Amino acid sequence: MTITKLLGSAALALLPMAGGALAQEAGTELPPCDNCSDSMVIMSWGGAYQNSQLKAYVEPYEALTGITVTWDESSNEAIAKLRAAQEAGNMPFDLVDVEGPDSQRACDEGLAVEIDADEALAPGDDGSKPSDDFGDSLINDCYIPQIYFSxxxxxxxxxxxxxxxxxxxxxxxxxxxxxxxxxxxxxxxxxxxxxxxxxxxxxxxxxxxxxxxxxxxxxxxxxxxxxxxxxxxxxxxxxxxxxxxxxxxxxxxxxxxxxxxxxxxxxxxxxxxxxxxNFDFDGWIVPAGLDEARMNRTMHFLRFATDTQRLADQAKYIAYGPARASSQPLVSTHADLGIEMAPYMPTNPENMKNYxxxxxxxxxxxxxxxxxxxxxxxxx
Amino acid sequence: MADATITGGLPTGREARPASPEPMLAADGTLLRASLARSLRRQKARALLLIAPLLLFILVTFVLPIGDMLFRSVENAIVPETLPRTVAALRDDPAEVPGEAVFDALYTDLVVAEEYKIHTQLGTRLNYEFGGASSLFRGAGRHVGKFDTDVYADQFGDANPAFADPGRWAAWMADDAVRAALPQTTDAYDAWAKFTVDVHGDDPAEEDLGDFVYAALYRDLAAGAQPPGLPSVDVSGFEAVSLKQQFVDDDEGWGEPEIWTTLRTFSPRFTAGYYLNAVDLKIGPQGIELREGSDRIYIQLFIRTLILSVTITATCILLGYPVAFLLASLPMRSANLLMILVLLPFWTSLLVRTSAWKVLLQQQGVINDLLVWAGVLSDSGRLVMINNQTGTIIAMTHILLPFMILPLYSVMKGIPPSYVRAAKSLGANDWTAFWRVYFPQSVPGIGAGSILVFILAIGYYITPELVGGTKGVFISNRIAYHISDSLNWGLAAALGTILLAVVLLLYWAYDRLVGIDNVKLGG
Missing domain, CATH: 3.40.190.10 (Periplasmic binding protein-like II)
Structure with a gap:
């Protein structure tokens, strides 16, 4: 099983490492976004998970671009909402957070658009191609995973x-x-x-x-x-x-x-x-039926929110492993508590004897x- | 009435009768009847205009959605729309597992459906009737592009390169004589050209054709078609591919009768299937039959919903009547204070109140803790009062109690105290005066409160969901589940319609037994 390798390497990489990433964080620059809408509606899970997204990349993105992001906390019933929106011919969501199997369902049913990872996403900090960096976690053509959880x-x-x-x-x-x-x-x-x-x-x-x-x-x-x-x-x-x-x-x-x-x-x-x-992925799908300006904004955000540093940042707020291999070395301690995250990560070798x-x-x-x-x- | 220029054009119902010798005229000389009718009509129009915003609002937010849901409970267009060729071919093939012609049609339908990504929705739809249909369609959708039918394209290309030229194809398919000679090919080509433009945004005259078009061409030619203008080709020596075999190799389910019985049963545009499902029935090969034991849940849920709603209504009467009585008989000042206490829950969020009951009722909750502390219960013998029917009854009684107290109170307010005093002065004791004089006058309040509470309870959803566990949930929870999780909107619509019918039936029965005129919301 190739995913085993991914998880295994991730686990090793999670061993405590001093993060030298802070320096990069301050100097983040975004390419301009042409013909982009100035607001987004993101569907997520609410609670601690949504908060980790907010802190790691939504708030920074808002600060950098000046757009406003509205949350819709109904990922639990994402497929139903997407289907209803598609039937009504009016898609209120710009980006939707779902678990792996739901992304497969959305992709199969044409509710999500297909995304070419190498074209749409940023290369890894180590220069790796996105499709290699994400590796097996790109489980279908519509899915851009953020983290794996168990x-x-x-x-x-x-x-x-x-x-x-x-x-x-x-x-x-x-x-x-x-x-x-x-x-x-x-x-x-x-x-x-x-x-x-x-x-x-x-x-x-x-x-x-x-x-x-x-x-x-x-x-x-x-x-x-x-x-x-x-x-x-x-x-x-x-x-x-x-x-x-x-x-x-x-x-x-x-x-x-x-x-x-x-x-x-x-x-x-x-x-x-x-x-x-039991391991599974959580990640983004882009709903079908967005107009050009909204699609541009969504892809612009997606490129930022799934880069190496942002995914590593997310792990400071919640004990889930980043889906990019290049993010693993940057994971260190909890943002507020200052404790090592490694023992709480599902990929810690101690925790992975049976899975x-x-x-x-x-x-x-x-x-x-x-x-x-x-x-x-x-x-x- | 001044406008005299418009006359006539009125309904002729009365004119058919023997007319009175001299019709009555209004002051301006027009027919009085016409003049009156016109003024009435104007009044009606004005009234209609006044209520128009509300009417429109109700129409858009209430009547239309309900109408749409009612329609969904019988609508079944997805099967004939997704598999039009298969449905048509099945009509000519009565065999349990159909022959090649149906599989040929299914192949074309599925290739097209897969391009539009609608085959999975069909699988989901049919899965409501036959567990296994979903994986059958999803699997076939994934593999149908890899079937061995590419041999046709190769053989035609080898026989004459013109067959591999999309430009030539576009020219042939513009020729009516060719289209008439090659019906299956034309159908397949048109479908292919349509999705090439719709889905891929490409020009059909430049793209390589799909394998299924060549398969259709092979079938047409093998059947002896002689299209004018096409290069002649002898297909008798071609290697043929059995699509039936391809499908069965992909999944044995295609070679078994169940999926075909299901497809046949659900090929019409309208179906009673959802309603049958809603009452634990299904259409089998021998007509309507009961579902298997493990799938029979809805009748049980309807009965549970009714029993629990009646219980909740009864406890509301028991608890609400004394409170309303007290409210009505206390002096205004203290009654107002008490009234605020009754209304307070109204002003509190439903979720907060339900969560409060969770805190109170759970096994480590306030009530159990108190009982253990007082020595009534042992620590291991704590009562289970939540995540079951007890929890639902307690929490919903509390939430619906104001709906019982308020109508009761306003009716009791209207009962003159002198009646009871008169009864007592005529020798009745307290109980008799209450029971024979006061209580009968308060019955309309009980009626109004009961209807309110019962109808609200029967459709309640959020409270049973939170405190009901698996045994204390209502049919409405099942409806919500089908709306938001299983996405079986047809079944949800059927269940909702049945629930609506039950409520209307009970209302009608209540009207017959008690009389709706006996219901009062105020003195």
């Missing part, structure tokens, strides 16, 4: 009923004998099915083959059935951190950056279970039917 588990470290044991295996999620208490899981089949199969004895590399077979999805759901009564289902990434902090759940899945906030910023008695963390990479093509093809089955199973 979905993983956090657990409370002060649960008396556990008698001093702590979960260190993904299958401890399914072990309600040793680790009693409520768990929170995402109200979506993605990732949950993979974990369920692994804990049902399927080797990690065969997970998607088993899901492809007749009865494979049902097998995973049967495994999830064993803990269904103990699960609180979440839809927003902020829910698990809240539930953990409120002691409403003893363990739960969420994005690793959210757990970083709970542990490092809010100092809650929570620890991370990295076993079989899964989301099979984007499989999910793009099967999302519709598996999602329907899963939601019906939930409603039963």
């Amino acid at each position: 979905t993983t588990f956090g657990y409370r470290t002060d649960v008396a009923e556990w008698n001093g044991q702590t979960p260190d295996d993904i299958c401890d999620i399914f072990d309600t004998e040793t680790f009693p208490g409520k768990r929170s899981l995402q109200s979506s089949p993605k990732k949950n099915l993979e974990w369920a199969l692994i804990c049902d004895g399927v080797p990690a590399e065969d997970v998607y083959d088993v899901l492809d077979e007749d009865g494979g999805v049902e097998r995973a759901l049967a495994k999830l059935d064993t803990i269904k009564g103990d699960v609180i289902w979440w839809t927003a990434g902020a829910e698990t951190p809240q539930l953990l902090a409120d002691k409403e759940v003893v363990m739960g899945s969420t994005y690793n950056g959210r757990l970083f906030s709970v542990i490092a910023e809010q100092k809650q008695p929570v620890a991370m279970l990295w076993d079989y963390q 899964l990479v989301n099979n984007i093509e499989w999910w793009a093809d099967h999302q519709d039917e598996v999602e329907a089955t899963f939601q019906n199973w939930l409603a039963q």
